Amino acid sequence: MSTSEAAQRDPDAWTIGRLLNWTTEFFGERGIEPARLEAEVLLAHCRGCQRILLYTAFDEVAGEELRQRFRDLVKKRAAGTPVAYLVGKREFYSLDFEVTxxxxxxxxxxxxxxxxxxxxxxxxxxxxxxxxxxxxxxxxxxxxxxxxxxxxxxxxxxxxxxxxxxxxxxxxxxxxxxxxxxxxxxxxxxxxxxxxxxxxxxxxxxxxxxxxxxxxxxxxxxxxxxxxxxxxxxxxxxxxxxxxxxxxxxxxxxxxxxxxxxxxxxxxxxxxxxxxxxxxxxxxxxxxxxxxxxxxxxxx
Ligand SMILES: C[S@@+](CC[C@H](N)C(=O)[O-])C[C@H]1O[C@@H](n2cnc3c(N)ncnc32)[C@H](O)[C@@H]1O
The missing domain is CATH 3.40.50.150 (Vaccinia Virus protein VP39)
Known part of the structure; x- marks a missing residue:
């Protein structure tokens, strides 16, 4: 059974889409903006993929290890750490730069x-x-x-x-x-x-x-x-x-x-x-x- 079939059988499964929606709401309630973008950047980082690829994996069930990594970063972001420090980089003038x-x-x-x-x-x-x-x-x-x-x-x-x-x-x-x-x-x-x-x-x-x-x-x-x-x-x-x-x-x-x-x-x-x-x-x-x-x- 694929992870997206598993998601269809279990509506409570933590799919990539559900993780994103939940985190966007969580960030929004805490005044962390742009909530959706920040959630996407963190999840893409944890998944080791480009942000755009989250959308093709929307129905995929996230494994425990990915969820744990993501949860840790979401907590740190909610406590104030900027996203760029959490993912260790930021784009500037179309180039990626390491930031600490x-x-x-x-x-x-x-x-x-x-x-x-x-x-x-x-x-x-x-x-x-x-x-x-x-x-x-x-x-x-x-x-x-x-x-x-x-x-x-x-x-x-x-x-x-x-x-x-x-x-x-x-x-x-x-x-x-x-x-x-x-x-x-x-x-x-x-x-x-x-x-x-x-x-x-x-x-x-x-x-x-x-x-x-x-x-x-x-x-x-x-x-x-x-x-x-x-x-x-x-x-x-x-x-x-x-x-x-x-x-x-x-x-x-x-x-x-x-x-x-x-x-x-x-x-x-x-x-x-x-x-x-x-x-x-x-x-x-x-x-x-x-x-x-x-x-x-x-x-x-
Ligand atoms: C606003 S940040 C700019 C960093 C980077 N150029 C940028 O645009 O993202 C200012 C930088 O100046 C450095 N700085 C502060 N006072 C300085 C001084 N008197 N001489 C040299 N560098 C200084 C800081 O350590 C910091 O890295």
Whole structure:
């Protein structure tokens, strides 16, 4: 008897479909959204299949071992652990990246940071040039690695204060076969870089949550993602101020600095650029129309 025939005989059998429906309701009641998607991602992970294949197995009875594994993850998710940490990966810019609790979970907004740099490289007609690129606060390495992949002759330097994050980023660079062109540096912003090093592009998604906002963050973010990746100090601009202040010495004459920020601090970040020797370029909006990427270049 096949597992789907078994399901037809026993309406109480835990089929893939019933597990999904039950978990979607369970997550929904606890405010875990998108409930269906999260249930699917966890079940597909436990079953070792793509999410889409759950639908062809809808009537299949789930074995005890699969149910146990799934139950454990559902419990952890209900207690707040983000799905990306439970499955150990997240997609960004159409690539899969390893994530652990030592790194921020990649956000879709950050794709605008990658696109901003790629657009500048194309506009300058230098996408295939041997560019020098710097990513400050690399975390899982997503920005550095996507830029290395799409700027095939570039040499990328990726900096982070967290040695644990750098280990994750190194594995991601190897996985995506750009480890020969991405150098990782443990350090504080520009401090550990050679004194005379200059870059064609500086990208950063720094910590930019204000101290007040840190208290109001969703528990799944505040209690599980690294504070070092989020906390931008009282105004959210502790790291951003330093990135802007020291950029004039770090950019090549045609170089561009692009910084991801929260729309809440956009005006302040633009003012910091205007007060610096840099020229402010138009701020880019994200898909929701929020000011998201501040940009600057050397004056003149
Ligand atoms: C918002 S996360 C961004 C991670 C990754 N780039 C991304 O977009 O998902 C900020 C990162 O900056 C690092 N960081 C915080 N302060 C730093 C500093 N002063 N110098 C270098 N890295 C820093 C954190 O460890 C964290 O990995």
């Amino acid at each position: 609790p030592d790194v921020l979970i990649p956000r879709p907004e950050t794709e605008h940071l990658v696109m901003a740099i790629l657009d500048h490289a194309k506009q300058q007609g230098r996408a295939d040039a041997p560019l020098r690129v710097l990513d400050i606060g690399t975390g899982s390495g997503i920005v550095a690695i996507c830029l290395a992949k799409h700027l095939p002759k570039s040499q990328v330097t990726a900096v982070d204060l967290s040695p644990q994050a750098i280990e994750v980023a190194k594995r991601n660079a190897a996985k995506h076969k750009v480890d020969d062109r991405v150098a990782f540096v443990k350090g504080d912003a520009y401090q550990a870089l050679p004194a005379d090093a200059k870059y064609d592009f500086i990208a950063s998604n720094p910590p930019y949550v204000t101290s007040e906002e840190m208290q109001q963050l969703n528990k799944t973010v505040r209690d599980f993602e690294p504070a070092l990746a989020l906390d931008g100090g009282p105004e959210g601009t502790d790291v951003i101020e330093r990135l802007i202040r020291e950029a004039p010495e770090r950019l090549t004459p045609t170089g561009v600095l692009a910084i991801e920020m929260s729309p809440m601090i956009a005006t302040r970040v633009e003012r910091l650029i205007e007060e610096s020797p840099l020229a402010l370029l138009p701020t880019l909006k994200d898909i929701d129309g929020h000011a998201r990427i501040a940009q600057a270049r050397l004056e003149g």
